[in-house]
Amino acid sequence: MLDSPRLRIAVRRGPLAVEDLRSTTVPDDPVQRRDLILLERARAGDLDAFNDLVVVYQDQLFALIVRMVPDRDQASDCVQEAFFSAYRNMNGFRGGSVRSWLNRIAINAAMDIQRARKRRPSQPYPELEDESWQPPAGEEADPVTTALTTERHRAINEALATITDDQRAAIVLFDVEGFDYAEIAEMTGVSLGTVKSRIHRGRLALRDRLADRMELFRG
């Protein structure tokens, strides 16, 4: 039995390596490697290195947060506070993806701001009234299609603004930002099942809000 070819193959393959995926993938990813180098320099007191990280991620973070806090000023404050917090807690970074770490800090800041906004309600989502922005359209874009797309985006944004904060955060992180369930669970500090449940319930809630405009999305 010891001479069986199957065993020889198994021996030749060697033992299955059980490795920390984070530690193995970080050096292979040039983006993460760059981020870690910048963070390490920032930890050593190099403010320019930290500001390089800010430059790399400020647009992405603002785009993420402005979907969760659709008010320009509040979203801006939120992102600024997230970078402040990141700078304060650089030593608390436990490895892994710097982008996920920054996202997590920003999401927490957004949640805090939303809680504060609920305690002190003001004009809800004034920026949604701003129609100055139009989605980029190609030269060949049909005006009807462009108008339909604009209307669809506006409907989605309005509906997103009316669902719960947790559901909105989960849907934005999953559908828009493209994070997977595990990453969202880590960022938001909840279980995988909770993330799934929030996404499912959030989509059902969106469908309720969009019930009278579903023709925009069908076909």
Added chain:
Amino acid sequence: MPPNPDVRPTSHDRHDPLLVAALAAGDLAATDRVQATHLIETCPDCATLHDDLVAIARATANVPPPITTRPRDFRLSREQAARLRPSGWRRFVGAFGSPRLAFTKPLGVGLATIGLAGLLLGNVSLGSLGGSSAAAPMSATGASAGSAEFNQSGGTRGLGDAAAAASAAPASAAPVALGPVAASPAASGTGGFYPVALPSASSAPAPSLTTDRSAAGLDGSPPASNVEVAGGAKTTTPGASQPTRDTLSETEQSVDQASPPDLRTMIFVAAVLVGLGLLVLRRVARSVTAA
């Protein structure tokens, strides 16, 4: 009120929309997937819901942010960085929240657990052996006085050994509240044994009592009301029992104060304090860094 015939629950109302949502997200497997697939195949409303949810997910993925341009640059200035950099006690406490000192959490938990376990087990073992810190002084007093004599059956028996044994008496026997001495002359018929009521003593002897034959009236004299306690204190008959208790408690207190603290107990207490201190520091560090 008659039921409205127009509002009738359809079969779709009893279907689980979350199941359909999970199917639309591709999160179902095995039995649930079969059930959900059956639902959307047999129920047109469920099928519509499924298609709508897929369309919404697709549309959401393509939706641009409501505000595309960030209003300002978020880079930190030198002044902001200096203000944000932790200093003083914040830096010290914050260090406990860093990954480099992550071992302080298990260390704190371990120390606190060991300390608490040591204290608990120490007390339990002492209790099961019948010893107590309060009983020891009394026996020590009796032993050191060397006068623990108990008159029984006409003879005098030295109770030095018994006094030593009493140091292992249960705690319940420790406060030897001397009750009134039943110094009745009629008891002399037993050959000189005078029962001394020791209400709180369980099975432990009360060796630190010295009964005096002459005091008890065995030699024909009227029974005296005083029973001398080894160590100099005297107990009295019921009418004079209060001073005796006071004197005894004073004796116990003085001996208690003189007894040295147990080194093992001190070590366990220190372990508990250090462990809890580390945990508190980590908690404070977390709140400082979160602030």
